[in-house]
Amino acid sequence: MTAVRSTPGSRVLRDIAPLLAGAAAILAWRAIIALGNYPPYILPAPEQVLGRFISAWGDGTIGPHATRTLVEVVLGFGLGAGLALIVGYALARLPLAERVLSPYIVAAQATPILALAPLLALWFGPGILAKVVICALIVFFPVAISTMVGIRAVDARLLELARSLRATRRQVVLTLEIPAALPSIFGGLRVGVTLAVVGAIVGEWAGADRGLGLLVNLARGSLFDIPLLFATLLTIALLGIVLYALVVLVERTLVGTR
Amino acid sequence: MIEMKPPQARSPILELADVAVSFGVGGGQRVTALDGVDLAVKRGEVVALIGPNGSGKSTLLRVVAGLLPADRGRVMFQGGAITAPDPRIGLVFQEPRLLPWRTTAANVAYPLELAGVPAAERAARTEAALHTVGLQEAAARIPSQLSGGMRQRAALARSLALEPELLLLDEPFSAVDELTRERLNLELLDIAARRGATVVVVTHSVQEAIFLADRVAVLSPRPGRVVADIAVALPRPRSLADLDAAVVGAAAQAIRSHLREAAA
Numbered sequence: 030m031t032a033v034r035s036t037p038g039s040r041v042l043r044d045i046a047p048l049l050a051g052a053a054a055i056l057a058w059r060a061i062i063a064l065g066n067y068p069p070y071i072l073p074a075p076e077q078v079l080g081r082f083i084s085a086w087g088d089g090t091i092g093p094h095a096t097r098t099l100v101e102v103v104l105g106f107g108l109g110a111g112l113a114l115i116v117g118y119a120l121a122r123l124p125l126a127e128r129v130l131s132p133y134i135v136a137a138q139a140t141p142i143l144a145l146a147p148l149l150a151l152w153f154g155p156g157i158l159a160k161v162v163i164c165a166l167i168v169f170f171p172v173a174i175s176t177m178v179g180i181r182a183v184d185a186r187l188l189e190l191a192r193s194l195r196a197t198r199r200q201v202v203l204t205l206e207i208p209a210a211l212p213s214i215f216g217g218l219r220v221g222v223t224l225a226v227v228g229a230i231v232g233e234w235a236g237a238d239r240g241l242g243l244l245v246n247l248a249r250g251s252l253f254d255i256p257l258l259f260a261t262l263l264t265i266a267l268l269g270i271v272l273y274a275l276v277v278l279v280e281r282t283l284v285g286t287r
Numbered sequence: 288m289i290e291m292k293p294p295q296a297r298s299p300i301l302e303l304a305d306v307a308v309s310f311g312v313g314g315g316q317r318v319t320a321l322d323g324v325d326l327a328v329k330r331g332e333v334v335a336l337i338g339p340n341g342s343g344k345s346t347l348l349r350v351v352a353g354l355l356p357a358d359r360g361r362v363m364f365q366g367g368a369i370t371a372p373d374p375r376i377g378l379v380f381q382e383p384r385l386l387p388w389r390t391t392a393a394n395v396a397y398p399l400e401l402a403g404v405p406a407a408e409r410a411a412r413t414e415a416a417l418h419t420v421g422l423q424e425a426a427a428r429i430p431s432q433l434s435g436g437m438r439q440r441a442a443l444a445r446s447l448a449l450e451p452e453l454l455l456l457d458e459p460f461s462a463v464d465e466l467t468r469e470r471l472n473l474e475l476l477d478i479a480a481r482r483g484a485t486v487v488v489v490t491h492s493v494q495e496a497i498f499l500a501d502r503v504a505v506l507s508p509r510p511g512r513v514v515a516d517i518a519v520a521l522p523r524p525r526s527l528a529d530l531d532a533a534v535v536g537a538a539a540q541a542i543r544s545h546l547r548e549a550a551a
Binding site for chain 2: 184186187189190191192193194195196197200204205208209211284285
């Protein structure tokens with residue numbers, strides 16, 4: 030994009046390109062329905078989904094479930110990312126911590142969350158706690174690894190500078206290591222926040238009294254309201270996009286243009 | 288702050304006696320970087336350390352800066368042994384080492400921040416340091432928006448912010464072009480003279496050593512030690528034109544012959 034001189038026309042094109050792609054997808058969606066002649070309970074039309082999306086938000090069908098999922102994602106993300114920052118730092122700076130912890134962290138990550146979710150639902154019940162734990166688990170790995178990589182990559186010459194200025198350990202962490210590692214840490218947070226949404230839905234799927242994952246089950250099952258199922262999926266996708274955008278916004282504020 | 292006493296009467300601010308330093312290089316092997324270094328620097332003096340690559344010039348500077356312990360010998364600053372970095376000693380590295388996410392002003396303020404200097408005083412001292420190196424205009428810019436010369440100037444301002452009595456410079460302008468280097472060297476002399484600061488500067492350029500220093504200490508190849516200590520009889524303040532003077536030729540010849548001897 031930088032190689033080509035940016036004319037006003039190309040800038041407009043760049044801005045509306047995502048919208049054009051969406052419009053193309055919706056056209057393809059309509060074309061599939063027209064060609065395959067599918068009934069709404071297999072593949073509802075885009076306008077049906079949009080209509081149901083609006084009505085379900087309007088009559089409070091989606092709202093409470095979305096709120097629950099949002100709370101789970103935010104709490105789980107906060108908990109998992111917070112722990113991951115501490116553990117990631119320890120992995121980077123304490124050789125013993127890396128030797129002791131890394132095989133177990135990798136093993137925990139290699140175990141599918143889908144397989145763990147029923148167990149966690151059994152332990153922590155159908156409420157919010159099990160989902161927060163699942164979200165935290167799924168967020169932990171990318172953030173811990175990106176923190177470790179980011180801290181390890183801090184320029185040794187800057188560390189020597191800090192030492193020559195008699196910086197305390199705490200000062201080194203706060204004024205040097207964390208700011209230097211932020212771009213890498215935010216890479217992990219971006220991955221983590223989208224995974225947190227997945228974690229919440231998987232957790233709700235395994236047993237919940239409320240949440241978008243439950244609503245997917247209800248819409249497909251007892252309600253048999255396939256447009257509502259699509260409207261719920263749309264809500265989940267939007268939730269992911271908004272949270273991701275928030276992380277990017279915080280990143281822009283903290284990291285800026287270096 | 289102009290010292291009126293003749294140089295001979297001043298007592299050394301920095302004194303190194305029989306200093307030896309070695310490094311572990313892996314596999315249980317050690318390399319001796321410095322062995323038996325003697326050097327005394329008087330208050331207000333500018334001393335250049337010159338030597339071939341690997342003679343331990345930078346290592347010597349790190350020992351004085353308190354970043355590296357000596358295996359043997361004495362390293363004394365104002366009568367006290369140097370065992371750790373000291374706020375009275377400022378160090379300018381070969382590279383600017385600016386924090387890329389901080390503005391020039393915030394980089395210069397960094398040592399003051401670490402030392403717990405109150406915000407108001409910090410701002411005043413930062414501004415003064417930026418003024419000294421002529422970087423007021425660039426205060427709000429980040430390092431990636433500065434030229435190489437400006438970055439090294441910012442690094443110099445950072446080390447001046449703590450108002451050190453002894454300034455150590457490790458080939459500070461080696462990464463900038465020659466014209467900029469000459470200008471920065473002139474500015475450095477001016478700053479040192481105005482502050483009455485003592486300066487130890489590492490260089491591998493004979494010309495630069497003569498231009499900057501009152502005395503040039505010549506280091507031998509590894510293990511490094513001071514093999515010659517040559518006085519430069521150029522009056523101050525100096526200008527680039529002084530580099531053509533006859534004393535320069537004589538001093539350069541003396542330094543080069545010692546460098547050759549040491550290498551042989």
